[in-house]
Amino acid sequence: MTPHTDAKPTATPPLPGRPCSIAAALHVLGEKWALLAVRELFYGNHRFDRIARNTGAPRDRLTARLRALEEAGVVERRAYSERPPRYEYHLTEA
Template sequence: MRVADLPGRPCSLAAALQLVGERWALLAVREVALGNHRFSDIARGTGAPRDRLSARLTALVAAGVLERRPYATAPPRSGYHLTAAGRDLVPVLQALLLWGERWAADRPAVRLHHETAGHGDHPVDGTWTCRTCGEPLAGARPTLTPAGRTLLGLPPEEDPR
């Protein structure tokens, strides 16, 4: 997608939302990430109208977020699976889930947790990690590129800290 072709302020966020910013799209990705690969299971998990869900799944396949894989030959049937792009959306879904728990839901129905042997159950928060070396940023602030400063409305020389 050409960022320059998007309306308003052109940026990668606008391009991402153009692909997955519709409610049923992200909920469909959530269901596939949770292991629901069949259309009927995705429909049940999202509560989406079947025609809208079908359109969203088709768009997500076309965008390379999901792929279809056959699971039956008679009759021919395919399930939906995450691609590398879809797997990269999982931390985004986790971040939205955590934000929703804090700011949108009166009583969260889903909680992310990490169970450790002998140490019980721990809540999970998302973290920023370096894409190259995998190290967590651990409180360090990422550096903004000139495009990032423009997106935030900051002049190039101003330090946002």
């Protein structure tokens, strides 16, 4: 099987086996803190502190999961303050 040339590059290697949207979704969302972060975004909690408080996630892990979700195109960061720089997270159409 040859890779698609128009495919968006990802930070993670392709999943083994048959191409499957369910496996791809689990690869991105199948970790506890990632799924809970998406839940909070769905409920309208867009700021890091609210997401951290409502999930109980350790800050370093939540940061890593939000970055991975952003790289996967599931969430996007939007600046809401320049000094200090602060961002909100929003679900994308994906």
